[in-house]
Structure formats: structure tokens, C-alpha cells
Amino acid sequence: MRTLPFPTARSVGGVGMQVATMDDGTAWRADAPAHRVHRIDFHVVMFFSAGPVRHMIDFAEYEATAGDVLWIRPGQVHRFSARDGYRGTVLTMQPGFLPRPVVEATGLYRYDLPPLLRPAPDELDALLASLTQLRREYEDTALPPALHSSVLRHQLTAFLLRLAHLAASSAEAERHRADTTFTLFRDAVERGFATNHSVSAYADALAVSRRTLVRAVRAATGQTPKGFIDRRVVLEAKRLLAHTDLPIGRVGAAVGFPDAANFSKFFHQHTDMTPAAFRTELRQGAGAG
Incomplete structure (x- = not known):
């Protein structure tokens, strides 16, 4: 995989930054097929005036449209869309162009922050006004170097x-949304695990995408939504096996498995024991105590 250096030769006056129009391909794309996966050693900040555009960053797909901002940091792997037209303004900058205190204050290496930003209208207006002034200064060749x-x-x-x-x-808003999404998911699973084991069905009921649900549950628990559901089903099955005399088939039906064989297979996959063996071992242990 190619790592593309900052194209200093294309900068006005050879400075360590550039501001250009995205639809001017020669002004901001390095000398490589942009639709192939590559790594960069500089920052790229894209302000979109049209869309949608699908852009891959660190093997995750992001869809940006008018008013959105994509911030790609040094070392990240990314790929431009071969089909979508990129329209807007792009800022590129060398990491060493700014002094260290500024680098730290501006979080230039906060890889935990989301690449895709969706500013509110007033935030976008302020950013674009600042970017316009920056571009004006960038293109001013009257000043001494x-x-x-x-x-x-x-x-x-x-x-x-x-x-x-x-x-x-x-990032903070995303964490709050993730916390809220997980809480709603957890409550929905508690109400519906006995009949609903489908991640997509829970996502639809919560009016979120499956991907959003996966991110929220993984952030809160380290598990996938499917893993979270399965753990709750297994817990309930263990409770019923331990504290009731229901036949195995009835226990399976109570946690969403009308077919006893399917329930036994599911239970064994998650516990390395059959339901009958689990019940027997538990009760023999209790008798020995």
C-alpha cells in the first residue's frame, strides 16, 4: 500500500498547507489513482457542497453530503469513490507546519474522534467564513514568504x-446517542427476548440502522447485539432449567425455540452442555451441598 507524502510543490509559496476547490483534481489529489486504497502522511479536511459521496476511511464507509465535513488524519488508510463527484473545498496540511502547542490544543492526532462531522448551520457558517479567510491569506502572494x-x-x-x-x-453527542440507543435496545431485549432474536428487527423497532445499533452495543458492552441477545436467552434458559421442572421442550419454547432440537443445539453452542446435562449437574451439585 502506498503512503503518499504531502505535495509541497503544489502549495502556493511552498508552504506546508493548501486550500483548493475539490473539483480541481490537480490541486489536491496526489499523483496516484485516488480510488485505490492508500495512506497519507498529512491532514485532509473536506467541506462538501454537494453529495452524497461515499468515502472509505480505515476500512469503514462514510457517506457525506452537502454541509458535511470529512477529516482524515496522517497514517489513516482511505479511498476516494470512483463513481461519486467530489464538490466543495479541501484543506490539506503537513503535520509539522504548526508548532507543537497548537497541535496539542487542536487535537490533530485525536484518532478517537469521528472522521465525519455534520455541523449545525451556524457552526458550518462560522467554519466556512474562517476557511474563506484562510484561503484568502493562502492565495495572497504579495506578502514576503x-x-x-x-x-x-x-x-x-x-x-x-x-x-x-x-x-x-x-464525539460527545455520538457517545450520548450510543448510550441512549443501547439503553433502548437493552430494554427492548428484556421485553422481547422470549420471542424475538433478530438484530434487524430490534434495529427497525428502534428506528436506527443495524450498523448504528452494532456500534452502540459494542461501545457499551464490548459485545455484538446478537451476542447480547443470546446471552439473555441463555440466562433465562438456565433460570428455567434450574428453578422449574418444565420439560426441555417447554423451556426452549419459553425462550423462543419451538423446536426442542434447535434449542438444545443453541444451548450447547453457548454453554458446551446440553440443557439436560446442565440441569442434572446443577441439581447434583445442590444435593451434594
């Missing part, structure tokens, strides 16, 4: 502080 670079660093810092605040706020 040293002063040009100094002005750009100050303007870029102001822009990145706004962007970093948006990224951190988006």
Missing part, C-alpha cells in the same frame, strides 16, 4: 480550534 507563513499559521490555528471543538462536540 516568512510573513506569509506566519499569517497562515495564525489563521490556520483559529480555523482548527473551531474544527477541533466541533469534532469533540460531535
Whole structure:
């Protein structure tokens, strides 16, 4: 896999950043097929004025549309869509262009933050105004080179502080949504596990995508939604086997398995024991105590 360096030669005055229009391919794409998977050693921030556009970052697909922002950090693997048209403005920058205190304050290496940002209209207006001013300064060749670079660093810092605040706020909002989604899922499973073992059915009932549900449950428990459902079913089956004299088939039916053979297979997969063996072992142990 190719790692593409920052194309300094394309920058105005050779500075460590660029601002360009995305539909001008020569201004912002490195010399490589953009639709192939590659790694970059610089930052890319894309502001979309149209969409949708599907873009892969670290093997996850993101769909961006007008008003959305994608922030790709150094070292991340990504791929441009070969079919979608990219429209908007792009900022690229070398990691070393800004001093370390600014790098830390702006969270340039916060890989835990989401790449896809969806700013509110007022946030987007403020970011675009700051980006417009940055582009104006970037294209101003009247200044001496040293002063040009100094002005750009100050303007870029102001822009990145706004962007970093948006990224951190988006991450916090995403965590809150994930917590809420998991809580609703957990409650729905508690009500419906005896008849509903389908992840897609729970996602539909909660009006979220299956992918969103997977992320929320994994963030809260480290499990998949299917694993969470199965654990709850097994727990209930164990309770019934331990505390009732229901036949195995009736226990299976009580947790959503009308066919006793399917229930026994499911139970064995998750416990390495048949339901009958579990019940016998539990009761023999209780008698010995």
C-alpha cells in the first residue's frame, strides 16, 4: 500500500498547507489513482457542497453530503469513490507546519474522534467564513514568504480550534446517542427476548440502522447485539432449567425455540452442555451441598 507524502510543490509559496476547490483534481489529489486504497502522511479536511459521496476511511464507509465535513488524519488508510463527484473545498496540511502547542490544543492526532462531522448551520457558517479567510491569506502572494507563513499559521490555528471543538462536540453527542440507543435496545431485549432474536428487527423497532445499533452495543458492552441477545436467552434458559421442572421442550419454547432440537443445539453452542446435562449437574451439585 502506498503512503503518499504531502505535495509541497503544489502549495502556493511552498508552504506546508493548501486550500483548493475539490473539483480541481490537480490541486489536491496526489499523483496516484485516488480510488485505490492508500495512506497519507498529512491532514485532509473536506467541506462538501454537494453529495452524497461515499468515502472509505480505515476500512469503514462514510457517506457525506452537502454541509458535511470529512477529516482524515496522517497514517489513516482511505479511498476516494470512483463513481461519486467530489464538490466543495479541501484543506490539506503537513503535520509539522504548526508548532507543537497548537497541535496539542487542536487535537490533530485525536484518532478517537469521528472522521465525519455534520455541523449545525451556524457552526458550518462560522467554519466556512474562517476557511474563506484562510484561503484568502493562502492565495495572497504579495506578502514576503516568512510573513506569509506566519499569517497562515495564525489563521490556520483559529480555523482548527473551531474544527477541533466541533469534532469533540460531535464525539460527545455520538457517545450520548450510543448510550441512549443501547439503553433502548437493552430494554427492548428484556421485553422481547422470549420471542424475538433478530438484530434487524430490534434495529427497525428502534428506528436506527443495524450498523448504528452494532456500534452502540459494542461501545457499551464490548459485545455484538446478537451476542447480547443470546446471552439473555441463555440466562433465562438456565433460570428455567434450574428453578422449574418444565420439560426441555417447554423451556426452549419459553425462550423462543419451538423446536426442542434447535434449542438444545443453541444451548450447547453457548454453554458446551446440553440443557439436560446442565440441569442434572446443577441439581447434583445442590444435593451434594
